[in-house]
Amino acid sequence: MKVLVTGAGGFIARNLRVVLNEGGRFEVLPVTRETDEAALEGMVARADAVVHLAGVNRPKDPSEFATGNRDFTAHLCELLAATGRAIPVAFSSTIQVDRDTPYGQSKHAAEERLLAYAAATGAPVAIYRLPNVFGKWGRPDYNSAVITFCHHIARGLPIRIDDPAAVVRLVYIDDVVAELRRWLDAPAETVGFPEIAPVYTATVGELVEQIRAFGQVRDNLVTEPVGTGLVRALYATYVSYLPVESFRYRVPLxxxxxxxxxxxxxxxxxxxxxxxxxxxxxxxxxxxxxxxxxxxxxxxxxxxxxxxxxxxxxxxxxxxxxxxxxxxxxxxxxxxxxxxxxxxxxxxxxxxxxxxxxxxxxxxxxxx
Structure with missing residues (x-):
């Protein structure tokens, strides 16, 4: 199966591409900001399915929300429709679509373009309204607060906490990728809004306290319960941002x-x-x-x-x-x-x- 992945250089796509390249079942057609129009059209013509992960969430100019989210999605839908095939699309949207912000509005508009594409072609479309996503291979100070906390705490750098009591909803990158992989194996025949599971809930203060505790094991040798659930996912994320010189540590002999x-x-x-x-x-x-x-x-x-x-x-x-x-x-x-x-x-x-x-x-x- 040839899978066109937009935003192929981004956080979620890095993880997805690695998994799709395992086993030989999928061929990834990567689309990045550097992909020109001719190359994009050629990959769309070859695609059996699309995972649309491209988007803008921290632009220098707010107008980029519309061009990067709404307009690019509209153009992608035009190219897909022009093939004459009902090519399935999975889209990474956001729980912020109902917010009256440039980002939320642009993502909502992108959803509308995809729903129109589905109605016109009969193509299956899955829209994932993602909460905060965390895990390895992200960009600190960009992708998520958890990634930023892990990166900075692993290096002894200061972090900023505006409201420790603020509650956040989180999904782990491996669970996101597993769901996208499942969808590619058997795309639904209709439009849907599937959810990633499990969704974790915690306060910002609780997350920071837990991440800081991971580093203390090197002093007291007492590990956190890292085998299941949120703590397992947070620990894997934390150690993935350790600098290479911290890959080892000594214990008393x-x-x-x-x-x-x-x-x-x-x-x-x-x-x-x-x-x-x-x-x-x-x-x-x-x-x-x-x-x-x-x-x-x-x-x-x-x-x-x-x-x-x-x-x-x-x-x-x-x-x-x-x-x-x-x-x-x-x-x-x-x-x-x-x-x-x-x-x-x-x-x-x-x-x-x-x-x-x-x-x-x-x-x-x-x-x-």
Whole structure:
């Protein structure tokens, strides 16, 4: 399928073009500000569908709203109609179409041109009235406040907040692209106003507070809950605007005669991750927990784990190696230790179900 994408150099189009180029199903026909009339006409003649993302939202001259939004859309519709084919069009409009502003008026006028095109040709038209869109590959100080906040906070630059209590509605770029991709696979047969889902709602102050918290993990190692929902999308956006020199950061390394130990990441509700090393013949551990549990994974070397039930003195021993990845769990009420029984350094990954608390360590020394 040949998909003509207007505004091909813009924020949404950058993300869409990458996805459409994955898998070989689509050929993108990109239209930018530099595309001349002859090239535009040629691409329209070849197109099987159009994703109309071009638009003006921050012009130097307000008259550019009309020319960039209304007039360009009208011209595009004329070219599409001239092909004699009912070419489907998806259009990125805005929730501001009902506002009495030059931008809102120009977008509303563009919608009217597309609706007239649909009525005249029978072409399917999908009009997406988008709220604030955020994600990777945007332009700070241009595309969205979230993008600007992420870019500036990632660099320690000041940000401007006019009203922390202002409520904003947001959609994530990957969800926008997924919906456009879905529409291209099966365009509706009629005119419609489909919506992007999910739509997130938050105050400006809440967004800024959350974005700032992402940077704190490098100091306290405690991650935000970045696996789902708005926080997941915000985190992906934040790290996408990190400068390259911030792609890495160091964590404290603690060493003694036995080897080294380092914490990697802590979570607010699911424990922490760390690793340690042990020289040949070295034993670590020699304690038990009342509630804390752990998972050990030897990634290099040969290990012997010993367990003892502190009530019954029942014992258990298991050997694992980096050659055959095996998780060994510690059990509350069982004393345990781990010994490097190989000839080389042993490296072990460790997950504990809670963050270590020096005031309540739940770690009691006990011989095996």
């Amino acid at each position: 603690h060493g003694d005669a036995r080897g080294v130990f380092a914490e990697m990441l802590k979570t607010k509700d699911s424990g922490q991750f760390s690793f340690f090393t042990a020289h040949p013949g070295i034993t670590r551990g020699g304690h038990y927990h009342h509630t804390k549990t752990e998972k050990f994974l030897v990634v290099k070397g040969l290990a012997r784990f010993r367990f003892r039930d502190i009530l019954t003195d029942e014992t258990y021993t298991v050997e694992t190696s980096g050659a055959e990845p095996t998780i060994v769990e510690t059990i509350p009420g069982w004393a345990h230790d781990i010994t490097n029984i190989g000839d080389d350094e042993m490296i072990v990954l460790l997950w504990a179900n809670e963050i270590f608390d020096r005031e309540r360590p739940d770690t009691v020394a006990s011989t095996l």
